[in-house]
Amino acid sequence: MTTRTDNDHAETGAERISDAEHAVMEALWKRSPQTAAEVCESVCKERGWSIPTVKTLLSRLVQKGALATQPDGRRYLYTPLIARSAYVGTESKRLVERLFGGRAAPLFAHLAQAEALSEDDIAEIERLLREMKK
Amino acid sequence: MTTRTDNDHAETGAERISDAEHAVMEALWKRSPQTAAEVCESVCKERGWSIPTVKTLLSRLVQKGALATQPDGRRYLYTPLIARSAYVGTESKRLVERLFGGRAAPLFAHLAQAEALSEDDIAEIERLLREMKK
DNA sequence: GCATTCAGATTACAGGCGTAATCGTACTGC
């Protein structure tokens, strides 16, 4: 197993990152590199997983090109190959495409109706709108 | 098979509507009631499906409580039991929870960065913001 | 009446996913 350096691999292909895999990615985005045991310390309690589960997910993510491995003695240190922001952006756009015909305003309208927007959210969105108009 | 009347059933439980199932729902949200053959006319060409596929998906959606059946001779007319807006709202919130810690503004920021916001989007969001401040 | 068609019900199968257990090997501690 060699260390991979292709940063966009998982996000340009058809490989999806599953929900469970995503939880592992979040732990590694938060702090990396980490060993499998360390990742398990991060997520196993709140997810109710054991170490074999984490190791499987790590291995799948490596296969999908989402993680790089770096030998450290007999174990690996795992590092994300995709930026969280790239993943988040792709998932956001995917939702907008799937449910809103590619337009973001209806998504916003839905969130507004659902009262999912706090006053802070509104202030921040207004600020972003002002910046976009420059 | 009886006609169901529980409108929130699929969205309050753990049943997810899969991507393929969602395509069927969209056809029925667009126009319902429809027979299986009619649904297939709507989606089979663009999805590359055949009638057995559509019939399976319809049956699964009925099992999940997302569709109601209405006998029409020997065939069924299918009708959504969940509103599109409810489904869309749930999926939107799910994404926000999963990727943005429940806050909508960062989602908006991501879409803005990705240039996924048109001028029309911006104008409409501004209008909605004004309404929300009333 | 019989053959054909139609429609829902049932079955099929491969791959993905979730959550592991198990295997094989190397390392560590006594």
Place this chain on the structure above:
DNA sequence: GCAGTACGATTACGCCTGTAATCTGAATGC
């Protein structure tokens, strides 16, 4: 040196999903 531990690799298995084929019975057309 040996037993225990740790680690990645491999295997396991049930459920879900995608995309059907097939079965069964009723309706239709000739």
